[in-house]
Amino acid sequence: MTTTRRQFIQISGAGFGAAVAGSGLVTKWWGLDADVIHDPGTDGDTVVPTFCELCFWKCGVLAHVRNGRVTKIVGNPEHPLSKGRLCPRGTGGTGLLYDPDRLKTPLLRTTGKRGDQAFEEVSWEKALDFTAEKLLKIKKEYGPDKVALFSHGNGGSFFKHLLFAYGSGNVTAPSYGQCRGPREVGFQLTFGSPVGSPEVLDIGNSRCLTLMGSHLGENMHNTQVQDFARAIAKGATVIVVDPRFSTAAGKARYWLPIKPGTDLALLLAWMHVIVAEGLYDREYVEKYTTGFDELKKHVEGRTPEWAFTETGIDPETIVETARIIAGARPASLVHPGRHTTWYGDDTQRSRAVAILNALLGSWGRRGGFFVPASMPLPKYPVPDYPETPKTTQDHPDDVVYPFADEVLSHGICDATTPGRFAAKGGPVKGWIVYGTNLLQSLPQRPRVIESIQNLDLLVAIDVLPAEITGYADVVLPEATYLERWDDVGSTPWSEPFLSIRQPVVPPLYESKPGWWIAKELAKRMDLGRYFPWNDPEGMVRERVQKGGYDFALLKRTGVLKGKPVPVTTEDGLELSFKTPSKKIEIYSKQMADAGLPPLPDYTRHPQPADGQFRLLFGRTPTHTFGRTTNNRFLSEVYSENQVWLNAKIARERGLADGERVVLVNQDGVRSMSAGLKITQRIRPDCVFVVHGYGHTSPGLKFAVGRGLDDTTLVTKVAVDPVAGSTGMSVNFVTVERAVAPAPGA
Ligand SMILES: Nc1nc2c(c(=O)[nH]1)N[C@H]1C(S)=C(S)[C@@H](COP(=O)(O)OP(=O)(O)OC[C@H]3O[C@@H](n4cnc5c(=O)[nH]c(N)nc54)[C@H](O)[C@@H]3O)O[C@H]1N2
Ligand SMILES: Nc1nc2c(c(=O)[nH]1)N[C@H]1C(S)=C(S)[C@@H](COP(=O)(O)OP(=O)(O)OC[C@H]3O[C@@H](n4cnc5c(=O)[nH]c(N)nc54)[C@H](O)[C@@H]3O)O[C@H]1N2
Ligand code: SF4
Ligand SMILES: [Mo]
Numbered sequence: 001m002t003t004t005r006r007q008f009i010q011i012s013g014a015g016f017g018a019a020v021a022g023s024g025l026v027t028k029w030w031g032l033d034a035d036v037i038h039d040p041g042t043d044g045d046t047v048v049p050t051f052c053e054l055c056f057w058k059c060g061v062l063a064h065v066r067n068g069r070v071t072k073i074v075g076n077p078e079h080p081l082s083k084g085r086l087c088p089r090g091t092g093g094t095g096l097l098y099d100p101d102r103l104k105t106p107l108l109r110t111t112g113k114r115g116d117q118a119f120e121e122v123s124w125e126k127a128l129d130f131t132a133e134k135l136l137k138i139k140k141e142y143g144p145d146k147v148a149l150f151s152h153g154n155g156g157s158f159f160k161h162l163l164f165a166y167g168s169g170n171v172t173a174p175s176y177g178q179c180r181g182p183r184e185v186g187f188q189l190t191f192g193s194p195v196g197s198p199e200v201l202d203i204g205n206s207r208c209l210t211l212m213g214s215h216l217g218e219n220m221h222n223t224q225v226q227d228f229a230r231a232i233a234k235g236a237t238v239i240v241v242d243p244r245f246s247t248a249a250g251k252a253r254y255w256l257p258i259k260p261g262t263d264l265a266l267l268l269a270w271m272h273v274i275v276a277e278g279l280y281d282r283e284y285v286e287k288y289t290t291g292f293d294e295l296k297k298h299v300e301g302r303t304p305e306w307a308f309t310e311t312g313i314d315p316e317t318i319v320e321t322a323r324i325i326a327g328a329r330p331a332s333l334v335h336p337g338r339h340t341t342w343y344g345d346d347t348q349r350s351r352a353v354a355i356l357n358a359l360l361g362s363w364g365r366r367g368g369f370f371v372p373a374s375m376p377l378p379k380y381p382v383p384d385y386p387e388t389p390k391t392t393q394d395h396p397d398d399v400v401y402p403f404a405d406e407v408l409s410h411g412i413c414d415a416t417t418p419g420r421f422a423a424k425g426g427p428v429k430g431w432i433v434y435g436t437n438l439l440q441s442l443p444q445r446p447r448v449i450e451s452i453q454n455l456d457l458l459v460a461i462d463v464l465p466a467e468i469t470g471y472a473d474v475v476l477p478e479a480t481y482l483e484r485w486d487d488v489g490s491t492p493w494s495e496p497f498l499s500i501r502q503p504v505v506p507p508l509y510e511s512k513p514g515w516w517i518a519k520e521l522a523k524r525m526d527l528g529r530y531f532p533w534n535d536p537e538g539m540v541r542e543r544v545q546k547g548g549y550d551f552a553l554l555k556r557t558g559v560l561k562g563k564p565v566p567v568t569t570e571d572g573l574e575l576s577f578k579t580p581s582k583k584i585e586i587y588s589k590q591m592a593d594a595g596l597p598p599l600p601d602y603t604r605h606p607q608p609a610d611g612q613f614r615l616l617f618g619r620t621p622t623h624t625f626g627r628t629t630n631n632r633f634l635s636e637v638y639s640e641n642q643v644w645l646n647a648k649i650a651r652e653r654g655l656a657d658g659e660r661v662v663l664v665n666q667d668g669v670r671s672m673s674a675g676l677k678i679t680q681r682i683r684p685d686c687v688f689v690v691h692g693y694g695h696t697s698p699g700l701k702f703a704v705g706r707g708l709d710d711t712t713l714v715t716k717v718a719v720d721p722v723a724g725s726t727g728m729s730v731n732f733v734t735v736e737r738a739v740a741p742a743p744g745a
Contacts, residue, residue, distance in 0.1 A: 051154075053481035055619045065504060065531070073094065080559070088622045131474050131521060147431070152435045154501060158515045186349075192579035212240070216248045240256065244255075292585040330359055413447060428455075483513070497562065613687040718730045
């Protein structure tokens with residue numbers, strides 16, 4: 001039995017129905033009546049617990065199997081991240097498993113130039129021998145640190161292990177420098193801890209939730225969305241700051257349609273009001289923070305009247321919302337966001353968010369940020385790694401951004417291109433790319449391609465013929481998450497738990513699990529001793545049992561829970577901070593010492609000229625970037641992105657809803673075409689598109705040519721001087737009709 005579209009929507013509805021029925025979120029988002037939920041019969045199904053990989057939230061799922069086929073995927077009620085419910089993407093996992101376009105065999109490039117799309121199907125033996133030989137050659141000729149691993153997703157752990165064993169520490173991912181990087185650096189500097197993933201937010205108990213861009217409801221991180229619905233049902237006040245009337249704005253008491261790029265001005269003005277009116281948590285600030293006096297002085301002139309001129313938000317609203325935010329403390333959460341690489345001053349903006357939360361006393365408090373707990377899990381015994389010249393946190397061989405705590409992907413691109421960055425010992429020569437589609441996720445694509453053309457080896461390990469595989473020398477088809485074991489992990493969360501990834505059905509075609517691929521490569525490079533186990537289940541079992549846990553129960557239920565521990569002061573937690581001063585550092589001496597502004601200040605960013613719009617991008621509930629846009633199942637709900645354009649502007653230009661347009665950026669780069677969505681729900685100075693469309697890989701037979709690719713237009717970035725991340729919301733576009741109407745038409 002395959003699930004029909006109707007059932008799929010009903011299952012999604014079942015997922016969200018219970019929590020959100022009171023809030024009306026289901027009907028609002030899905031056009032559903034929450035009462036008509038129906039769960040198709042499950043008699044005779046085998047049910048296998050594992051966790052989802054349609055995004056990176058790791059929700060526990062129960063996969064139903066009948067006659068050897070996965071028939072449906074539902075939330076595991078025991079799993080703390082799904083609580084029995086999935087987001088629509090998780091429900092649509094079979095659309096990936098049974099995608100007819102999946103990579104089926106290993107491929108070797110046959111022509112001279114990367115990107116030509118000429119491959120031959122080869123055996124695993126041949127593909128692995130080729131890869132190992134090239135990797136050994138690079139190690140011998142240039143040193144192991146001249147290989148980098150780009151990795152996104154749970155299965156990447158085996159390749160990280162392989163890379164460390166090989167002798168390189170260059171592990172990187174666009175989910176840092178193009179996503180969470182500045183937030184993590186800003187919070188680390190302030191509280192001594194990052195926000196992490198899943199974010200340590202107690203949204204469900206918030207009495208006031210402030211969302212600055214965080215578009216929950218379109219951003220479908222499951223637990224957050226469920227908690228958001230719970231908070232609304234309990235009467236929380238929601239304040240949404242977004243140039244676009246997002247789904248979350250539809251649930252908000254205040255929508256502040258801020259001028260893009262000016263959030264820091266609003267944050268400073270909110271702090272001005274809260275400090276000037278004495279609305280902050282005096283006791284908390286005195287006990288736990290340093291640098292309040294400096295902040296007081298710093299925000300003195302940052303009045304609501306001043307902020308109005310920058311943000312376009314009137315001073316009365318700024319004062320009113322500041323009082324509401326402070327009035328709900330400490331259960332007042334100013335959401336730290338996730339995709340925070342916007343304008344290049346992103347660490348400073350994240351610092352401002354962190355400091356505002358410190359004034360509210362929301363760190364370590366119920367309804368604010370919790371301090372997560374996890375279940376200790378012993379490592380599997382393997383030999384020590386050789387020295388892993390991580391090279392560095394940013395560019396190989398040099399430290400440019402001292403607070404970046406991960407290797408930067410665009411830094412590796414630079415270090416791969418001779419002349420762009422003088423990496424000591426010469427440029428990077430080999431890339432192993434696991435589960436990340438660099439052609440869609442890294443900005444400045446021509447530079448990325450230039451780097452790729454300079455490589456001696458590009459290996460892509462993927463499940464689909466994504467754009468990156470077209471540029472590889474060798475393509476290794478991985479089994480999907482429903483067909484494999486991964487290593488076991490302990491996710492830091494408000495309740496300690498362990499969960500496992502185990503196969504639901506055997507791998508299709510000739511695809512192989514990541515653990516096997518990594519182990520086979522290790523064997524061929526004389527690194528077999530790092531993969532001493534033969535079957536991954538045995539390896540996972542040994543780790544779990546050594547930790548003193550019941551493996552059989554974990555396998556049967558998918559999740560084990562530990563004894564609850566206090567995660568907020570209300571539960572009895574004693575707060576402590578891992579900063580140099582052991583306090584929350586409002587004033588950052590670390591930054592001052594590095595020659596960076598110790599308190600976040602506002603810088604004015606260029607705004608689009610008349611006739612131009614700022615290009616903004618985000619998510620849609622049924623897709624994860626471009627990784628699901630070929631999923632025919634999920635595409636029944638949303639099959640192509642649209643360009644959101646303000647209705648007044650459209651009227652002035654004589655543009656009609658649904659009309660096909662192309663976007664042309666400040667550098668003359670043209671996008672593919674997409675339909676217009678004419679709406680009052682966006683400011684007149686920006687356009688918005690959902691990221692993940694405009695695929696060009698011919699192998700993605702469903703997605704190729706559908707919609708418009710925002711990344712093509714991101715030719716300009718603003719590099720954050722603290723985290724080294726790339727702000728990408730700095731590109732301006734004009735809107736042109738895709739095809740001029742015929743004369744007289
Ligand atoms: N222009 C622009 N750029 C962006 C963003 C944006 O909105 N606009 N968003 C940014 C953000 S927030 C992030 S986090 C990054 C994310 O960027 P990426 O890390 O590139 O993430 P995905 O798009 O999820 O990459 C998915 C790749 O993994 C493959 N894949 C899926 N499942 C598996 C699996 O089980 N095994 C293997 N081996 N491969 C698998 C898919 O086929 C696809 O090729 O992009 C950033 N870049
Ligand atoms: N369905 C779905 N959910 C996802 C993902 C997915 O691909 N699909 N990806 C996941 C990942 S990895 C990430 S990082 C998150 C990303 O999601 P979030 O972190 O929530 O959001 P962003 O992508 O940063 O921002 C998008 C929102 O910010 C608004 N915005 C743009 N510019 C500004 C500005 O200057 N100021 C303000 N205040 N708002 C602005 C946009 O209008 C939009 O509503 O989503 C996660 N959840
Ligand atoms: S949020 Fe959705 S896509 Fe992501 S892991 Fe959970 S169910 Fe899967
Ligand atoms: Mo992200």
